[in-house]
Amino acid sequence: MRRLARAVLAGLLGALAGLGFGPVFGGVPGPAPFVTAVAACAGAATLVVAVAALVPRLPSTVVSLAGAVLVVATAIAVTGSGAAIADGPWRLLTGALPADPTGPPLGAVALFAGLATLFAGLLAAYAGSPLAPVVPPLICLLAALGLGASGPPLPGWYAPAVVVLVLAVLFAGQGAAPRPGVLAMVAGTGAVAVAATLLLGPAAPGSGEPADVRTLVSAPVLPRSGVSPLQQYLALRDETLPVRVTGTTSRPGGVLRMATLSRFDGTYWTVSGDFRLAGRRLPHTPAGSRQVTVTSRIRVESGDPDWVLSPGRTTRLTVAGLGVDESTGDVAVPAGTASPTAYDTTSMVNQADAGALLSADPVPASAPLTPPMPAVIRGFVERTVAGRPSASGQLIALYQRFKTAGDFRYDEAKDVPGGHGYYQIQHLLETKRGTSEQYASAYAVMARGLGVDARVVMGFRPEYRGDAFTVTGRDVDAWVEVRFAGLGWVTIDPSPRGNTIGTRENRPRTPTRTGQVDDPLKNTTPRRGGGTRPRASGDGPPSGVSRSDDVWLPIGLTAAALLVLLVLSVPGAKTVRRARRRRDRSPRRAVLGAWWETVDRMREAGLPAGPSLTTGQAVALTDGMPELSALATMVDHAAYAPEDTSSDLPMRAWETAGEVSRRLRDGMGRRGRLRAFFDPRTLLRPR
Structure with a gap:
């Protein structure tokens, strides 16, 4: 019975480690399908472990193989993944959190949890070392923590x-x-460790920046519109880029956001x-208690928008695959994908008022301008903010x-200049x-x-009739968001819309309601020196006996684990490089x-490429592939041009390299792609 109890306990530990993937799907315990x-x-694995413990005469190899087959079959059957379950790890590494609890991603997590449970139980049943059964669940838990680092934290009871x-x-x-003294010592040590984790963990160095294993993999989605959608402002305003969107919302009068531009280079604001590939549930970081939930129904009647429109930060979307x-919550249409013509959104809108802004501190920018x-x-x-010592007072003065x-x-x-760089600001x-x-x-x-920041x-800025709205290109708009401690990103609209000059035929007929919700600073009266205000309170948030015929099992399992790590180290090293x-x-x-x-x-695809070839010779190996030829031109410019390489050339080069890789993969069969994925030859030649 001791053997059975140990095996079942190890199985429970494996199942608990599997639940550690809960943050990947939104939190622990997680959605019902997860x-x-x-x-x-885990139940299928525990059943096999119980049989192995109760019938010790069964060959361990047979039990292990049967258990693995049963766990794989259970994962495929429960999640409906089929053979696509092999794509689950890649989709988890390249997708956004929370992941949808369906298909290959869910199947991969369930399979990992089941195998961890199976190996833990078998090691408990057969291995002599008391530490061996703990290893598979801890590996599973480590993988769960790395994959779900950007998701919700594990609950306090989990550790x-x-x-x-x-x-x-x-x-x-x-x-x-064990003797009572040993039990008391272990219990006391465990209690101190748990208490220290709960009390000191949040303040530990680096605790605010968890290591997310997904950062080792490049985000695969390229927005269709490029990185500076604000360059389309004039084309939308003049309706040379036609668009018409209708819909309803639970919060009429607000704006519809499209894209957030957080990088400025003196000429353009860019994304x-x-x-990352998105499901129907989207990432959301709570920024305080002043947010409201807004539901909207969007219908694109004409045009082909490159972004999803939403009143705020979208948390749920009825269309997947975007x-x-x-970091910003923006949802973009990937390159080569058609825009959705109808979708529903649930979003969060920051409703901070002027009083909240005046009592909060703006968050410093992460880098100088x-x-x-x-x-x-x-x-x-300098002239505008003179005499305003506080950051909030300076923002109000501007x-x-x-x-x-x-x-x-x-x-x-009708005709206005476009652009938004330093030249246009001086103008x-x-x-x-x-505008x-x-x-x-x-x-x-x-x-x-x-x-x-x-x-x-x-x-x-739509035109409303009740809770229904209409958007055309003439309604295009831009505003500012400033990040405040404890409040998050707050909308500020500095455009003097009440003091207009000029007229145009397609000028919006009905102005959108503004006020405390859309523009919390509208009714503020600046006070000399920024006034006094309370400061924010925080900075932002005994060994068993082994059977003689099973003595090789621990060695075999360890060797298998090392072999798996060795095989996986090849694609891992490629990803890091x-x-x-x-x-x-x-x-x-x-x-x-x-x-x-x-x-x-190219080498992985079987082409005789190498560092000794010129770019022209490499292009010739592919019969003049246009994408490779374009990349070769960029490389020659970067390597031999006398002037400095432009800042956007690396991005274009890597985008083109991705297109070449896709063309090469399309020319290989399934077996060839698998062989290329684990091919270590490209790691043997230093660059």
């Missing part, structure tokens, strides 16, 4: 439960009952995040200068007229110059890294 799949696979089961497995492996930026503001813009900022001082005008003329300060594109860019740049948001090449600080070396990566893929 719990059901893990319980089914003590793991500790209790580990101790139970170890004690069950003892030949004699800076990585886009790309999502986990580069390139710095020209002297004209810097002088304007807002009031644009919005209510009376000398800046909102340009409604705005000289002429004192511009929301220029006002939003100017305010965000000036806030960044003051050291505050700010960004530009592009979207639409690819990431280092792509993220090289030198643009020139980053472009060359794209070429080296492509040459490696």
Whole structure:
């Protein structure tokens, strides 16, 4: 019975480790399909373990193989993954969290949990070492923590439960009952460890930045519109890029956001995040208690938008397979994919009011503004914020200068200049007229110059009739979001819409309701010196006897585990090398890294490529593949051109390298792609 009890305890530990994948699917215990799949696979494994413990004469090899087959069959049957279950790990590594609890991703997690349960139980039943049964569940738990690092945290009871089961497995492996003194010492040590984890863990160094294993894999989704959708502002405003969207919302009067632009290079605001494959549930980081849930129904009647429209940060979407930026929540249509024509969204809208903003501190920017503001813009900022010592007071001063001082005008003329870089901002300060594109860019740049974290948001300001709305290109809009401690990103609209100049035929007929919800600073009156306000309270949040005929089982299992690690180390090393090449600080070396990566893929495809070939010779090996030829041109420019490599060339080179890799993979069969995935030859030749 001791053997059976130890095997069952080890199985329970494996099942608990499997539940550690809960954050990948939204939290612990997780959605019902996830719990059901893990319980089914762990239950099947525990059944095999119980049989092995009760019938010790069964050959261990037969039991192990039968158990593995049963667990695999259970995972496939419960999740309906079929042979696609092999794609589950890749989809988990490249997808956004939370993952949808269906298909291959769920099947892969359930299979991993079931195998961890099976191996833990078999080691408990057959192995002599009391530590051996603990290893598979801990490996499973480590994988769960790495994969779900960006998801919700595990509940407080989880760590003590793991500790209790580990101790139970170890004690069950003892030949004699431990003495009371030993039990008391172990219990006291465990209690101190658990208490220290619960009390000191959140304040431990690095606890706010968990290691996410998904960062080792490049995000595979490329937005269809590129990285600067704000360049389409004029085309939408003039309706040369036609679009018409209708729908309903539970919160009429608000704006519809489209894309968040958080990187400024002096000329353009661009999207800076990585886009991962999204399911129907999207990542959301709570930013306080001042958020409201808004539901919307969107119908695209004409046009082909490159982004999903939503009143706020989308948390649920009825269409899967799009790309999502986990940091901003933007949902983009991937390149080569048609836009959805109808979808429903659930989103979170920040409803912070002016009082909350005045009592909160703006969050400092993570890096200085580069390139710095020209002297004209810097002088304007210094004059505007003079006498305002607080960051909030300076933001209000800039807002009031644009919005209510009376000398800046909102340009409604038919023909208006486009652009939002330093040149256009200086032109705005000289002429004192511009569109929301220029006002939003100017305010965000000036806030960044003051050291505050700010960004530009592009979207639409719909026309409402009740809870129904209509959006056309003329409703295109831009505004600013500033991050405040304890509040998150708060909308600020610096455009002086009440002081217009010029007119156009397609000017929006009905202005959108603004006020405390859409523009919390609208009704504020700046006080000299920024006023006094309370500061925010926080910075943001006994050994068994082995059978003689089974003595080789632990060695065999260990050797198998080492073999698996050795095999998986090849694609793992390739992934790490690819990431280092792509993220090289030198643009020139980053472009060359794209070429080296492509040459490696050519070798894996069976082409006689190598470092000694010129770019022209490599292109000739593929019969002049256009994508490879384009990449070769970029590489030659980066390697031999006298001028410095442009900052956007590495991105274009890696995008082209990805297209070449896809073309090469399409020319290989399933077996060839599998062989290339584990091919170690490209790792043997140093770069």
